Amino acid sequence: MAMMFTPTIDELRNFPEYVKSMEAKGAHLNGVAKIIPPQEWIPRRRFYNMNELEGMGRFDVIDQSLEPTEGRRGLYALVHKERRPQNPKEYKKIAEQKRFRKKISNPDEVEKLFWRNANTRKMVYCPDVNQSLMDHDLEECNFQKLGTTLDLLQESGTTIAGVNTPNLYFGSWGTTTPWHCDDMDLYSIYYLHDGHAKTWYTIPPSHHQQFESIAAALLPEEAEYCHEFLRHKLYIFDPSILKKHKIPFEKVIQEKGEIVVFFPRCYHAGFDHGFNISEGINFASERWIPIGKRSTRCKCQESTVDIPMDIFEKKRGPE
Numbered sequence: 001m002a003m004m005f006t007p008t009i010d011e012l013r014n015f016p017e018y019v020k021s022m023e024a025k026g027a028h029l030n031g032v033a034k035i036i037p038p039q040e041w042i043p044r045r046r047f048y049n050m051n052e053l054e055g056m057g058r059f060d061v062i063d064q065s066l067e068p069t070e071g072r073r074g075l076y077a078l079v080h081k082e083r084r085p086q087n088p089k090e091y092k093k094i095a096e097q098k099r100f101r102k103k104i105s106n107p108d109e110v111e112k113l114f115w116r117n118a119n120t121r122k123m124v125y126c127p128d129v130n131q132s133l134m135d136h137d138l139e140e141c142n143f144q145k146l147g148t149t150l151d152l153l154q155e156s157g158t159t160i161a162g163v164n165t166p167n168l169y170f171g172s173w174g175t176t177t178p179w180h181c182d183d184m185d186l187y188s189i190y191y192l193h194d195g196h197a198k199t200w201y202t203i204p205p206s207h208h209q210q211f212e213s214i215a216a217a218l219l220p221e222e223a224e225y226c227h228e229f230l231r232h233k234l235y236i237f238d239p240s241i242l243k244k245h246k247i248p249f250e251k252v253i254q255e256k257g258e259i260v261v262f263f264p265r266c267y268h269a270g271f272d273h274g275f276n277i278s279e280g281i282n283f284a285s286e287r288w289i290p291i292g293k294r295s296t297r298c299k300c301q302e303s304t305v306d307i308p309m310d311i312f313e314k315k316r317g318p319e
């Protein structure tokens with residue numbers, strides 16, 4: 001089982017210290033942990049009123065579908081097609097159209113339905129909106145200022161959307177996050193602001209290599225083209241494939257109001273149960289620095305995130 005943490009508001013105030021205390025209990029070994037924030041933690045004082053969110057602007061919306069790969073049962077490639085940009089209110093209206101909805105809500109049945117109809121479903125998704133819905137003056141666990149080692153990146157003058165500034169994700173039934181590990185093997189953290197739950201699958205970091213070998217065996221052409229093809233964030237496969245290859249995995253259902261943390265080198269994937277709004281960002285710790293140095297990067301795509309690791313050295317080196 002993924003570990004679950006219930007910090008007090010005071011404990012949340014020093015986020016890097018809190019992560020350290022989670023790791024002291026071994027949370028990182030599993031790769032994923034859930035944080036149930038205390039009731040006093042109010043990331044946003046105002047409600048998630050769509051009439052208000054309408055004013056945020058218009059963002060890229062994509063049609064998403066899962067294309068079956070030839071001869072590989074339960075293995076799908078994500079296909080994205082651009083749509084007209086929409087504001088959050090317009091997006092929600094589309095996401096709640098009958099053809100983008102489902103009738104059931106029991107998480108086990110939702111999961112079965114997700115995999116059963118994976119290749120026939122059409123999804124509409126509005127990911128990577130480079131904004132935050134947390135109040136600027138939020139003191140504890142504010143994704144805009146987590147205060148971790150990754151702040152050195154900002155201080156060195158580099159801002160990368162979604163990496164060191166938070167991104168919002170407007171999802172709907174079936175919208176899919178492919179199997180991936182975070183850029184530079186950083187940590188990531190997600191808060192589900194509002195709406196339906198999200199199902200995550202995670203692989204413990206101890207099985208990182210084994211997972212990559214299985215993925216490469218399933219997709220040999222992709223693996224030959226780019227050794228880091230999972231960094232292209234294109235593939236999702238059924239957990240039955242993991243079972244078949246005896247790779248341990250966790251299933252975490254993130255409900256509205258809950259935080260999920262992925263630790264370095266934890267492969268994860270997931271899907272949304274219905275219209276929802278989540279926010280995510282990467283972060284780092286001292287422990288991550290040697291991991292980041294060893295992390296592999298895809299060399300075939302221009303959009304590859306490549307953080308110069310010397311910025312972390314300077315800080316640690318002698319004066």
Ligand SMILES: [Zn+2]
Nearest residue numbers: 226298299300
């Ligand atoms: Zn590549």
